[in-house]
Amino acid sequence: MKLRAICTDIDGTLLNSDRQLSPRTLATFRQLGPAVPVILASSRMPAAMRHLQQELGILHQPLICFNGGYVIYYEDGKSDPIQLDSVQVPVGVCQEIVALTHGTDIHVSLYERDNWYAPQDDEWTEKEARVTKVTPEITPLAPILATWHQAGIGAHKLMCMGPADQIETLQQQLNNSFANQVHAYRSKDTYLELAPRAISKATALELLLKARFGIGMHEVIAFGDNYNDIAMLQAAGMGIAVGNARDEVKAVANAITADSKEDGVALAIEKYWL
Known part of the structure; x- marks a missing residue:
């Protein structure tokens, strides 16, 4: 099998225990050279991924944002991205989901392209801003x-954060009422991330590989740890789960590497690529 591209999830996969890129990870990726397609695929917004691209030396590479809902790349010297794909949760659905959280302790943030709207500067906002290095717009x-309703646009992602029992109830409500429109998955007990049902990291990766590089999914090595990585690992030529991945992710992987805290992605690249 000839591998020609690398795609990796970020949180829980590429970053270490400090939510940073380790020295070994940086050194390994820099050995790849600028010609190798290295794609970050995450539920994050672009601004929360660009600083990682800069550290890795891959600012010229495409990004899969919002779990596949926004696929972009940047041309040299230009600040605005070129959009390959954009799929959003319709604004009417967003309004109904926000209404479901009224009277609860759940914080709902809305994301659209590089815009992050948070209703208040609370513990959830502060934690997410600290991890992603992005500052939201605090607004009702x-x-x-x-x-959005007037402009005919929607959300690339809704992030619901709150007590685990309330998040579980909300997930059940969404699965009952919006299963055909929204994919709701828990990145942790207190986090529920909502994206359009029609997209995934796998569909986005296939689209951009064809459009930008003329590469097939069978030529990709992909890394992940969570439910939203399963389809991508299944579709890739070599799907690798980090040691701390959920059991369901490990079950579909071709191989399992070390934990993210132990440079699992770097170790696998050194083994299978370099």
């Missing part, structure tokens, strides 16, 4: 949704 969500 109703006016944002009203503006």
Whole structure:
């Protein structure tokens, strides 16, 4: 099998215990050279991924953002991205989901391209800003949704954060009422991430590999740890789960590497590529 591209999830996969790129990871990726397609695929927004691209020396490479809902790349010297694909949760669905959280302790953030709207500067906002190195716009969500309604746009992602029992109840409600429109998965007990049902990291990766590189999915080595990585690992020529991955992810992987905290992605690249 000839591998020609690398795609990796970020949180829980590429980053270490400090949510940073380790020296070994940086050194390994820099050995690949600029010609190797290295694609970051995450539920994050672009601004929360660009600083990692800069550290890795891959600012010229495409990004799969919002679990596949926004696929972009940047041309040299230009600040605005070129869009390969954009799929959003319709604004009417967003409004209904936000309404479901009224009277609860659940924080809902809305994401659209490189815009992050948070209703208040609370513990959830502060934690997410610290991890992603992005500052949200603190604003009531109703006016944002009203503006979106007039403009005919929606959310690339909704992030619901709150007590585990309330998040579980919300997930059940969404699965009952919006299963055909929204994919809801828990990245942790207190986090529920919502994306359009029609997309995935796998569909986005296949699209961009064909459009930008003329490469097939069978020529990709992909890394992941969570439910939203399963389809990507299954579709890749070599799907590798990090040691801390969920059991369901390990079950579909071709191989299992070390934990993310132990440079699992770097170790696998050194083994299978370099």
